[in-house]
Amino acid sequence: MKYLFSVLLIGNILFSQSTISNLEKDSIAKKDSQNQLNEVVVSGTLKPVKRLESTVPVEVYSPIFFKKNPTASIYEALQNVNGVRPQLNCGICNTGDIHINGLEGPYTSVMIDGMPIVSSLSTVYGLSGIPNSLVERIEIVKGPASSLYGSEAVGGLINIITKNPSNAPLFSADVFSTSWLETNADLGVKFNIKKTTSLLGLNYYNYNQTIDNDHDGFTDVTAQNRISVFNKWNFSREQNRLFTFAVRGMYEDRWGGDVRWEKKYRGGDEIYGESIYTKRGELLGSYQLPTTEKLMLSFSGTMHFQDSRYGTTSYIANQKIGFLQLTWDKKLGKNDLLAGLASRYTFYDDNTAATTTLNENNPEKTWLPGFFVQDEITFNEKHKVLFGLRYDYNSIHGNILTPRLAYKWKMNDNNILRFNAGTGFRIVNLFTEDHAALTGSREVVIANNLDPEKSFNANLNYIKKIYFSSGIFLGIETTAFYTRFSNKIVSDYETDPNKIIYENIDGYALSQGISCNMDINFTNGLKFILGATYMDVSNVENGVKETPLLTENFTGTWAVSYKINPIDLAIDYTGNVYSPMKLPLLSESDPRNPNSPWYSLQNIQFTYTGWKNFELYLGIKNLLNFTPKRNNPFLISRTEDPFDKNVQYDSNGKVLVTPDNPYGLTFDTTYVYGSNQGIRGFFGLRYNLY
Template sequence: MKTICSIILLFSFWIINAQQSFLKGKVESNGTPVLANISIKGINKTVGTDLDGNYSLQTTLGTHVITIAAIGYKAQEVELTFTENKIQTKNFNLKEDILGLEKVVVTATRGYLNRKKTPVIVTVTDAKILEATQAVSLSEGLNFQPGLRMETNCQNCGTSEVKMNGLGGSYSQILIDSRPIFSALNSVYGLDQIPANIIKQIEVVRGGGSALYGSNAIAGTINIITKDPSENSFTIGSNLALIDGTTQDKTITFNGTIINEDFDTGIALFGMKRNRGSYDADNDGFTEITELENTSFGLKAFTRPTDRKKITAEFNANNEYRRGGNNLNVLPFLADVTEQIESTVVSGGLTYEYLSPTLKDNYSVYASTSVSNNNNFYGGLAGNTATDENIKESIEGFGNSKDITFVTGTQYAHKFDQFLNNTGTFTGGVEYKYNDIDDRKENPDFEPILQTTHILGIYGQQEWVVNNRLRFLGGLRGDIHNLADEFVVLNPRVNILYSIHKNLRWRTSYAKGFRAPQIYGEDVHAGLAAGEISRIRNADGLKSETSHSFLTSLDWTKELAHGDFSLVTEIFHTQLNNAFALEQGTEIAPNSGIFEWIRSNSSGAKVYGVNIEVKYAPNIQWLFQAGATIQRSLYNDKVEWSEDELDQATREFNKTPNVYANFVATYAPTKTFQNNLSGVFTGPMHVQHLAGFIPNDKLEKSPSFFELNWKSSYQFYLDNHKHTYFEVSGGIQNIFHAYQSDFDQGADRDVTYIYGPQRPRTFFLGLKFGI
């Protein structure tokens, strides 16, 4: 009996193996091996190539569609028929996706989708652009998309914000790997604290996104996608920049990735150490660019227990010291003016994803948190003699800010084979966000800012593929929060994608958004005016700000024999209801030195305009991209921003130009020799100028600026496989020294009177080693 069973088992094993077939070959691009994934469409089976581009794939008999995908290359699909006991050889030559037209994005629908097929237009800045423009941190790389503009808000502390479609930073939802853990306190300095070397790509969705991402996604959504472990590698680099040829800005970065042979477990490590000196543009002894020391470390790891399960873990830690004002070598309370911030931010997250055996259902559960602690000093002697009484009063400028953010949620997606006579995808989920702010000062006249926020969001959206040309997307989110007398805030959105032909796509959308009345934000941050602390409070009965956003766009792409062309034209209009506006209040207490601004609801505002983005690559040597925005940002009624000059009430948004643009041009005669020219244009704008250095408040009109940058780099390969290299780079940022020339001076200056490019002419030299 045992013998018979053994024979049956051996026969069954032979039958099973006899039904298998094999595919092997090589994946290259113009003779260079490519690290690619080869998968069978409809079957959850994927293999990767080795360092020489070779692969081997086992499959069942029959006809299958084989997909070849690699980062930076256009995907290929081929239909092959497999017969019993036959080994097929198939080599593939991939074309480079020079313009990134076929990138997979997640921000549009909270699911992975080719950007050409998303009903929501998504623009992408990848790591190549960050390198080409010499971006050290996130804040230095956000100028190179249409509709985006970076702005510095303070000479003493260097706070910055990104404006989208003419709206301030608090109108945009910033996500880290699709999670809204970028808190109110992080928004003040956080854009400088995210190293560029951890970023895989920056996905931007302009227009209301509250239907998916909740509060603050009125102007749009910026999703920072960090680098995944994809291959074994290690790089270390250093950069030395000389601001205006004198002030040193030194940076050391490293990236390391380890992944196993089965590509089912990996970890990516990164780090950055930055040390920047202070810069004084007008030699008055007071900073225009702060002294800064920043240390960052983090990791991103994943494991796949099975082919259909994935666990991802992330951790990031950042410690930063920055100081501005004057007399930086003395204790902060002995200087005339000091803003000193010592901050620590620790964040992390865990995500579990599961794909059903039918490949139609996708489940995910996630939790992320961020804890920030900020010891600060705002104040100084303000030009007074250093008597015991004045020093005691100055010491009261010390304070502490704490921020805890926690986000958890679950998401479910289902693909319908039949939905209204075609296919479709449903995505729904529940998300809870907790945020606690505790901001205190030693000054007894200053009331602590204490606010705890609870937001529970429930969302759902349905995508309907009507036919090969037409797609509909409808979504609705309900948010319950504790910041206003509102039971639930409902935010719908509708998106349509129509492919006029294979090269031309038309999209249109409507979205409602909301912004909860939080106290803390960019505009709450302490600013010094005449050496005095100014703070902001919410008016009694302040209501949530809501918006109605309309967009329509044409997206035209053309695949050339050796390159690509892309043109996107987008018209936008956003109507704000109960728009937040700042009105000048009075001194909080007599002789306290603390003044306040009051955030109240205005009658409303509107922002409208057009974004244009063009990309052209005639061949692999040349790449050109440019973006431009023409817009207006207006309150419905004039806002009295100053009690000194009531006749200067204006409908114009502060520091918001009507025209701004950017471009990046790359010439690479070989892959080892890269040359990049980039530029940012900022049109004239109205700038509020507060009294102090000047006798009375005044509404100024700034000049226009054109900032031109150049960078070249060359790689020396140290092995035959071209995996070990040494790179030298150098260049000049802001070649023509387009920089503000009318800064206030002295202890009484208005430190918020700063506009234009982030830095003057700067020379830099970089070295990098990689394996």
């Protein structure tokens, strides 16, 4: 087994003035770093617990972390989290997913306040339009979470925790724009109405340029017009019992393609464009029952409608998900028990063969009832063990059992060791998860009846805290991880350049490695957050080991911050670096590079805080001006013939080399691994009124 190193924020100290003595600085550093480490988290065990006391390692990222590199969506913001990589899946419409430790997006469960909001059809869009002003923190669990959260939580979990309206500012605003004329606005307003507190948030994003810096006649970045409204309510009840619910509505209109494209060409074969209309509604909440036992009823519902045109290919889909969960939380001596009943209903319908039977429309309706139980046993201050088990019954695939084990050894306050292991499962719908299947540039072939994917996952986590006499704080968190899949569904782009062939792997798949997160805080205001992950991801069939497409072996992230207190100026230098990835070529004669180069995206920001309640910030993104076009003749093949009207084939369906097609290619948009957006400046203003 190979190992890899990942990064994690362990302390969060942005202070220190020159007038404070070294002894005072040391005392403050210890206090602030402990506060950060003891932040309450819920994602690992489904109950509030201090981060250092949790048997399950949970990474916590606050808005302060993401402000170091302001972005228009949480999807983009995650690029600075170690071991987490936003992956573009389409060179034209710029949809994407989130990879954790080399595992593709469908293996990551994304939630809002613990509710399964983002999944299946909405995976590529659900992380857009969540107002950043409403985010309290983001919790990330890398590793097995299916025993608590069910399907999709095979590779990890991203839980977006929204602000408690009672603690939110009366009014907040964050507005910025870039030199590419991207404009993003986040607004938040708090209302108090009798015994209720309401937090209303608005996100608006607009980018409407047709920039073509690589001169291929197609847009470099998708034009987008998006608005999202979020409203969360907290109700005051007797004995401080919880009752909260929230609603969100989102509409997005995005398009990319030929720079001459207009809406009148939508769906036609005259000018190529990819146009996507998305409407989305969400409801989620929690209600603590008025009983002597601690019983919590949680619920969520989503409606997602998508009307898309990929050239002449139409993809119209409608998905509804309902989720209901009842949990019982009880402490009995050394045992901390949690048990729950859950049920999930999914309705999915589209205009493809996925929901057609005997030429008749047959929407997919899936019930997933189940129950789970976990027991965390505290033997003493140093040793804890957690046992968990979940049973689900899938109305299509039958019984599914996912056990879980966790152990924590607190050697002392500065050294903590954790071990976690468990199994996972995932039910697959290709058309809701793999955008490449929808672009129309390749035919989709399902080689056999696809079985659910199953996995075994284990990780070993170690935290080390060091306080130096000079006041410097060093935090190190290292995690070794191992995931083995059976029945993994793989996509074959290489057997036939005109097809994507899907089938269960005849063998197994592995994701293993080691990651390290390091946080260094100096008493003069200088801070380093460093991270690296090395991983070995592979598919093994018939004894042959192969690295999947778009999978890197190494990632690194950093954030260097320095606060100059006398002039109220903060400087943040952030970035990431990725090792080469295997890319999808169309044929041996394809002139594009078969692997991506080492590449890095770096940013710098200056923030002025000298005005009361205001923050003024500006900076530069992508300092190195990196784009995937570098050292490539083109990214999208045959943009001059996107409908393949001039492509000729032999009797076996193989593309012929002709004077008009010297490389024997078809139109294809799947050769993509990063944004085609180059260097740009940004300027913004934040305001908070308490």
